[in-house]
Amino acid sequence: MTQSAIVAECLDCGHRAEYSPTLASCPQCAGQWLEARYNYEQIGAALPQLVQNRPFNLWRYRELLPVGVFNPGLSMGEGGTPLIRASSLGMMLGCRNLFIKDERQGPTNSFKDRQAAVSVAALKEAGINEVVLSSTGNVAIAYSAYAARAGIKLWAFLTSLVPAEKMREVAIYGTQVVKVTSTYDQVKKVAAEFASQRGYYLERGARSIPSVEGMKTIAFEICEQLNGLLPPQPPAPAEGSAPAPATWIAPDWYFQSVSGGLGPLGVQKGFAELHQMRLIDRIPGIVSIQAEGCSPMVKAWKLDRDQAEPVVSPRTLIATLATGDPGRTYTLLYQRMKANPRTGALHGGAFESVTDEETFRTMHILAKLEGISVEPAAAVAFAGLIKLVRAGMIAPDDVIVVNCTGHTMPIELTVLGEGWKRDVELPAAAANLDLPLEAVPESEQEGLLAALSRVTDDRFSRVLIVDDTEEARRLIRRILQSQGNYIIQEAHNGQSALALARQEPPDLILLDLMMPEMDGFSVLDALKDDPTTATVPVIVVTAKELTVDEKQRLSGRIHTLMQKGEFLSGDLLEEVQSLVR
Ligand SMILES: *Cc1c(COP(=O)(O)O)cnc(C)c1O
Numbered sequence: 337m338t339q340s341a342i343v344a345e346c347l348d349c350g351h352r353a354e355y356s357p358t359l360a361s362c363p364q365c366a367g368q369w370l371e372a373r374y375n376y377e378q379i380g381a382a383l384p385q386l387v388q389n390r391p392f393n394l395w396r397y398r399e400l401l402p403v404g405v406f407n408p409g410l411s412m413g414e415g416g417t418p419l420i421r422a423s424s425l426g427m428m429l430g431c432r433n434l435f436i437k438d439e440r441q442g443p444t445n446s447f448k449d450r451q452a453a454v455s456v457a458a459l460k461e462a463g464i465n466e467v468v469l470s471s472t473g474n475v476a477i478a479y480s481a482y483a484a485r486a487g488i489k490l491w492a493f494l495t496s497l498v499p500a501e502k503m504r505e506v507a508i509y510g511t512q513v514v515k516v517t518s519t520y521d522q523v524k525k526v527a528a529e530f531a532s533q534r535g536y537y538l539e540r541g542a543r544s545i546p547s548v549e550g551m552k553t554i555a556f557e558i559c560e561q562l563n564g565l566l567p568p569q570p571p572a573p574a575e576g577s578a579p580a581p582a583t584w585i586a587p588d589w590y591f592q593s594v595s596g597g598l599g600p601l602g603v604q605k606g607f608a609e610l611h612q613m614r615l616i617d618r619i620p621g622i623v624s625i626q627a628e629g630c631s632p633m634v635k636a637w638k639l640d641r642d643q644a645e646p647v648v649s650p651r652t653l654i655a656t657l658a659t660g661d662p663g664r665t666y667t668l669l670y671q672r673m674k675a676n677p678r679t680g681a682l683h684g685g686a687f688e689s690v691t692d693e694e695t696f697r698t699m700h701i702l703a704k705l706e707g708i709s710v711e712p713a714a715a716v717a718f719a720g721l722i723k724l725v726r727a728g729m730i731a732p733d734d735v736i737v738v739n740c741t742g743h744t745m746p747i748e749l750t751v752l753g754e755g756w757k758r759d760v761e762l763p764a765a766a767a768n769l770d771l772p773l774e775a776v777p778e779s780e781q782e783g784l785l786a787a788l789s790r791v792t793d794d795r796f797s798r799v800l801i802v803d804d805t806e807e808a809r810r811l812i813r814r815i816l817q818s819q820g821n822y823i824i825q826e827a828h829n830g831q832s833a834l835a836l837a838r839q840e841p842p843d844l845i846l847l848d849l850m851m852p853e854m855d856g857f858s859v860l861d862a863l864k865d866d867p868t869t870a871t872v873p874v875i876v877v878t879a880k881e882l883t884v885d886e887k888q889r890l891s892g893r894i895h896t897l898m899q900k901g902e903f904l905s906g907d908l909l910e911e912v913q914s915l916v917r
């Protein structure tokens with residue numbers, strides 16, 4: 337299929353001009369906000385076929401990207417990140433269809449790779465060789481890598497809040513780092529001034545067409561990937577003359593942590609384009625999560641305003657998210673989210689904020705339950721998810737995709753807290769690594785064993801998990817394992833739970849209520865009737881909504897009642913630790 341001309345449409349006057357990367361404003365009204373438009377009719381009809389034989393990276397959607405000719409020499413396989421089912425976190429939250437779009441797996445480990453790959457390709461094609469940008473870190477890293485491949489000289493203006501590790505990462509690619517001791521909003525102005533003085537190309541975020549277009553590919557991939565991960569959807573009800581069946585599957589919700597809002601703006605456009613091409617049947621709710629100390633969009637949204645009041649001095653340790661002035665990006669998001677319900681979705685989305693503490697706690701949960709270690713900025717989205725699930729915004733069957741935007745930075749002490757490692761002091765001879773253990777004198781071998789035994793307490797508490805679903809047992813096991821040392825036993829039904837408990841009474845029993853044959857109530861009765869098990873404390877962990885009657889049956893006989901989907905891993909641990917040491 338040949339590329340038809342791409343149109344740049346002015347968001348102010350609607351004027352349509354032929355797109356080129358050097359077109360910075362509307363030829364008609366000089367407005368700076370232009371958006372790419374394609375021949376959706378033609379491309380939409382061909383797209384599912386076209387992508388079939390292409391590698392799974394963002395260039396499989398090249399007909400919908402502002403680059404004339406795909407340049408394989410610049411590509412590092414950007415895009416095409418996995419969509420991972422988060423079973424344990426989902427179970428903890430009571431969400432059956434929770435997915436993580438793992439953008440850590442891009443070439444420079446953040447979703448900024450998409451923006452950089454598409455932008456640098458477009459700039460290279462237009463013969464641009466000097467580029468200026470401002471960044472809170474990851475944009476500069478991603479652009480630096482692609483600029484290196486393209487032979488483009490890059491000037492990166494960074495706020496002094498950017499961690500030193502990230503600054504050095506930018507520098508190793510040969511980018512000129514300019515560190516500005518000021519807020520990010522000020523840095524943006526300095527960079528713009530520098531670019532205009534020198535006549536260099538300025539990366540302008542949401543006002544740069546290739547940047548928005550790069551981000552939208554996340555939406556394309558999600559809908560293609562969900563098609564393979566969820567059961568096929570029932571055909572949409574016929575409407576009008578020729579209903580086209582939706583080929584791909586849209587989630588109900590897309591979550592992302594947000595700084596300037598380029599990501600959600602681009603992703604929203606991606607979903608809207610798929611909807612316009614009738615490849616999906618609705619546009620998901622877009623949920624943008626900000627750090628509380630820098631949350632201008634959240635404040636405006638909650639007041640139902642279409643303009644965000646800038647935050648002049650951001651107060652968050654999460655430098656990546658410290659954009660105080662989102663400008664028109666917020667207004668566009670606001671308008672599109674408000675309009676969304678008319679396009680078939682039940683909800684347009686939301687803005688929410690979380691504290692730095694909630695974010696750090698969530699980093700631990702995500703790493704311990706799902707094996708995914710992220711930088712604080714990425715964890716903000718997950719902390720927001722937890723908050724909104726608990727607020728009741730999300731139904732148990734909703735399909736949720738969280739953009740896991742960035743990699744682990746060298747973990748800062750503020751995140752990890754105290755007591756994360758155990759020290760072992762070896763006796764002199766045993767510490768000599770050249771000696772085989774047998775050659776260490778016996779007295780000292782004992783010293784070594786003694787040192788190792790001090791790594792943990794002598795006696796581990798014995799915890800029995802009783803639950804008929806394997807995922808639930810795994811979640812609870814994981815929560816316990818990640819923060820303490822326990823001997824964990826599992827029973828998948830009431831009978832084997834009683835057998836295990838009678839054989840050797842555990843220190844604690846975690847009991848599910850809804851189990852086939854013998855339910856949790858009967859297990860509890862049997863435990864209390866038997867003198868060997870009558871005093872073992874019981875925590876009930878259940879997904880069941882209890883009636884007054886049922887609560888009465890438990891009252892005074894169990895230690896705590898925890899509702900699945902409502903407790904956090906930390907809550908459960910606290911309960912467990914209050915009962916056993
Ligand atoms: C840039 C970035 C964000 C914020 O994205 P925007 O779409 O620019 O608001 C969130 N997380 C990480 C890791 C980022 O690099």
Ligand SMILES: [Zn+2]
Binds near residue numbers: 349350363364366
């Ligand atoms: Zn115009």
